[in-house]
Amino acid sequence: MLRSSQNNHRYPDDINYQALLSRLNTDARGLSPAEADKRRQLYGKNILRLHHHRTVLFMLVSEFLALFPVLLLVAAMLAMYADRLQPNQGFDLIATALFVVVVLNALVSFIQNYKVEKLMSSFLDYITRPVNVVRGGMAINMASVELVPGDLLIIQAGDKVSADAVILGCDDLLVDESILTGESLPVYKLPVTDNIAVNNRLYSGTTILKGEAKVLVTATGNNSKIGRIATLTRHVTRDLTPMQKELQNFVHKISLFSLVIGIVFFFIGYGIGNTFFTNLVFAIGIIVANVPEGLLPTVTLSLTQASLRMSKQHAVIKDIRSVETLGSTTVICTDKTGTLTRNQLHIEKLFIDLKEESGINSNLMRNKSLDMANIIMALCNSAVLTTNEQNKPYLTGDPIEVAMAEFVQQHTSYVDLRKQYRLLHTLPFDAHRRTMAVSCQTPGGAMLLLVKGAAEVVIEKCSKLYTEGFERTLHSQETIRLLKQASEYATSGLRVLALAYRSVEDPEAIPEDMVFVGLVALTDPPRPEVPAAVSACQTAGIRIIVMSGDKEETVAYITRKLGIADKPQVISGEQLEAMSHASLVLALQSGNVAFARIAPEQKLAIVEALKDMGEVVAMTGDGVNDAPALKRADIGVAMGLKGTDVAREAADIILLDDNFATIVKAIEEGRAVYDNIKKFINYVLASNVPEILPYIAYVLFPIPLPITVVQILSIDLMTDMLPAIGLGNEKPEHDIMQRPPRARTERLVNYKTFVHSYAFIGLLEAVLAFCMFFLVLYDNNWYYGDRMSADSEVYRQAAGAFLITIIFCQIGNVMACRGLRQSAINYLFRFNGWIMAGIILELLFIGLITLTPGLYGVFTTAPIAVEYWPLFVLASLLVFTADELRKWILSRRFTIFQM
Template identity: 45%
Template sequence: IGVVFFCLGMVLGMPFWSDFIFTIGLIVAMVPEGLLPTLTLSLVLATQRMARRQVLIRHLPSVEALGSTTVICTDKTGTLTQNRMTVTALWLDGSLYGDLEHGLPVGIAQANAPFFQVAGLCHDLQQTGPCESLTYLGDPMEQAMLQLVNRIAPQTCPIARLQELPFNAERMRMSVVYAMADGPRLLCKGALEKVLPLCTGQWRDGAITPLTDECRARILAAQTSMADRGLRVLALAWRDVEAGQMPVEQTLVLAGLVGLQDPPRPEVPGAIGACQAAGIKVIMVTGDNPHTALAIAREIGLVRSDAPQVLTGAQLLQLSDAQLQLALDAAEIICARIAPEQKLRIVETLKRKGEIVAVTGDGVNDAPALKSAHVGIAMGLSGTDVAREVADMVLLDDNFASIVNAVEEGRAVFDNIRKFLTYILAHNMAELIPYLGFVLVKLPLAITPLQMLAIDMGTDTLTALGLGVERPDPQIMQRPPRPPGERLFNLGVALRGYVALGLFEALATVSTFIFVLQRGGWTFGDTVAFSDPLYHQATTGSLAAIVVLQVVNVFLCRSTTRSVFDTGVRGNPLILWGVALEIVLILLFTYTRWGNALLGTAPLPFEVWLFLLPFALLLIGLEEARKAFVRRRCPSP
């Protein structure tokens, strides 16, 4: 724009240096110098608000990215649930015991000693504290099983651990070898579908019996029954190992099944409902049994239909990329028994579909998915250092509801940036038009470059920052995510900032300038020296006009659609402090010697302030009419 008008000035015959100074002033008028610090401070303050809502932001741009999220891929355990495991069901001796509150039949612990031996010893818990108050640290699932053992069949004799075959996502089981009194014994626990194929026998009525197809069917039915209650099901098995022989997870004896309850977090159903109202799809991605995942999903309101899309890791292996894209189009999706590399594939597929993806993770193997997602979300309590290092944000409480809070804040940040952008653009137009009048109609320059900088970097800074920390609109989570390609500076922002608000402010500025000049005896066509006291007073009138209308404008910009009488003047102390600062600064610039010397201003008579009052009231009326029209045309959801 500066270059265009420099060339225009040369065509109109302006002297080179006058044209050059005019161009510099034009650039000063058009560039919002206060935008960058306001933008940065707005993002920083948003991260502080998020921290108070249990969300730690590691990268500032992710604040804005959260607001455009269309899909959240979330873990189940510890994020949707409380990660507080309790053993509530057992399958022993061919019978299902689904209510442990009333205890087990007499003698069942002695008859199923191998089961309680596996449950009490096959773990990676760490002992801590003195002997009289010994506690265990580690996986809540293993803690729950140990508590069951200590209550029903406590292990008294210390036993040496010889070897461990650790758990991993592919094996989905762990085994340990202990030196028992009658020789080494391998103890195994894991997912039934990984343990049962390794078993050739089962413990029944105090003895090892063959594991027939009919027995396998009953075991699988027992698992389904527990999983349909939302329980996490583990199979426990064992085998004796000959001394000096390598332990092998084969020809195991199934000791029984254990069902653990992990209740959903009470605030999660409301958070799921908020996501659905906001047009955000939530996909559960878990390593648990599909029946367990589906039961929890129904309990928290993630699934309401009779036939949701349930994808397992085994099914995912059979799907092509195109088939997976089609499968992910379903409204309700549960992904169960998913390996970390499959989680990454789901994220990549959603990105190819044009979705803005946020994904949660806590383990080392989740790092690729966290890094690939638009917003990687690590767990602060249960997450590993690797997961937190690659993530964009960290949940300090591991709670899914905190993600929804972060999305709300992210949307608010984007809206707030547009608010203070509109606010800044309005006075830029009021600074531009006087320069055009100076060149095109030979009007004396109504405002000097130094006065414009005083507005951009002085009077408007705190009020613009106040708009940057506005509270989220009450309807912000009841509208769909903005399109991924939508720019911050769009046609609506330009029309409102430059036209609806900016042209009116420019009209008030030029009118006030001419009013002060004519009050001093000036007539159109006369020249005024830059050193003339009347010129100083007239430019001060222009400066005052912009500041007064920006005081009104800051309250109008608090919402693009809500009435100023609805948003009011309270609720944002920073805006009130900014308005107070604007008033103090314009009075100092106008009525103090150092202000006059610094900016080339002069004291204004009271009549000039009265002249500005109708412009302020008319701006409110015009903007209220525009907002009412928008509300009628596009009613809130």
């Protein structure tokens, strides 16, 4: 009886074959249709259920529950209450504006996250593949989602395995298991005999490169090996991004400051005899003035713009908050195959006539030895020349055989050469023999046995040497030299095969007493753009750690080849298993460590150790084995071309070109985003001071209120918005990848930010605005102690002057903020359309509120006399000049002023 527990069809690798058949209750005729239906009801469809989709309602509601929107909603409700106490004072407009800000910001964030959710849903839609199944003694085609444990499945070259299975019978079966193991080279599989071993199993998601087989399905869906890793990924938690932490930290500070100031001065107002309504107006003003309402929309738009720029560089951002995280990366843990390398083997070295030739050189001097090597590589080969959708020819099959065929193709026609020699018998590659042999008839009628295989095996079977077109005795010293050469190639990370032949009379002759022809050394070459990208990372202070499923020698070779480490300390999965957490941390601190043949949970352990060391970790991967570490890393980067659904689900960024160099470009963009957000935070915070101080002054002194809540909102949501977005879209500074990564302890908003924005620029803007406010009042015979009526034209002129001064000061401020580290004069001639559009909008807004009578009441303004306008411009220049002086003089003497 089958049981429907979660472990219902997971069996140990060494289970007895007959015991497995008994537990699956199947035979050579396969399952009956009725039994298959029953099991489908029991186990469910053969689908990977990777994550729980959030409902649209949940996604939308969650956008309103963060502290920032809650604070604005509180201010909006206070404004509504004030409107009920004294209608027609504009508080209904304030409440509406605040509600609109909260809703628009929530919608922008919701739409972005919804797009990501839809994108991942499309990635994770199971691609239904047709499979050939034996049911009730008949072979039928059906959808792979209908497979159940106990099904008999027929597979062949080109198929993607749809479920975990045991091999009942096979012929020359070669499987690519790289998505599970990370090992770039395919593995040969054997049919089960007694106890089931790993090489008798097939795993869901792997690809059949060669041969055919009849298999018994043992696990489907999330109970398959790929599904279990996907389930492991679900339980891996992810920390908040540095940006989320920074904004949370900032919001908490600004909210606490607003509440404390509001409460303190609310009671001060009572103490000096102000009415409840006056104090309520003050509380609303403090909250609205101190909370930069445009900050979150600006951050969201800036990150969205950055993600769009990155998409043009072949990087899809799943969560826009991940953009900035890239900029703080200190360590990149990267896979080797396909990311650092091309994932395409080619012949690096050819050792013939007892000397080395470069396999890269297609203009090798043609000689008899090269011709014989080409013949063996072409005939001991099952690579097939076919055409793609664009009708362009390409070779498919075992990667090693494809590389050999491509090498042959450089010197002669691979297809024609195979036609000239008639194949008589093939002895397929065997894991025990470690050789492949074919017998063939030459164009002259002679019979040859051609062999390729493991170098040490083939060399030991050779008694003669083929050199310069002749056979001669292979001396013992030469045998030692060949073995040493093969060992040197292998130690340097190359895959080595030997080529040999002999004349035979029996086509089924055994490979022995052979004639040695040459050694072939293959490698998966680095992508051409990767060395420069590695160098850029090192200049930027970013460590690169290779974590691969390949063998130690291969990892060491690629690490040296790319300049990642001159003398890498390569730790194998077996060694890592024996290490304690403390030992792993110690090894990671060495700076030249790399990892080979490691398991998924070991990648996860490495990432966690790096995070415990305080590193910001970016992890790249494509296979299912990478998914847990991808999710645990600060930034997970999955491959778009060869990546699995599980890896893409776990990652934050998807590389459409699978290119390591794209990661480096993304890091540069991330650093620019951090710089730019810092710029516009300094910019938007500065206007808070001239917005807050008038309310404090209004409570403490008998003066008119210099600025209204509506005017504050017009600054925060209108005039400051476009320039802030412009700062968020500034191009990276020229030295951005020459700086070390910022420390985890560095705050986006720190005491230097407050000193610069509040105590320096903000205070200067407030002083200039108050000067203009009182200048207009005194020019119109105002006296101290007169609070004035809100309908007074003189009051509206003075309040308008206060507002216009802030706007002009912010024009000077935005130009100064373009360069926080260096003089902004360098940026004056670097065009930024957003900033220019923002300045034009500010000037148009000033014109509208001072020249349109219908807006006077809304914005508390009136026409401003001509003689004041040069003073507004002067205020703008004073702010710009003051900040330039800060950068030029003060930063050299007082680090408190350095940004």
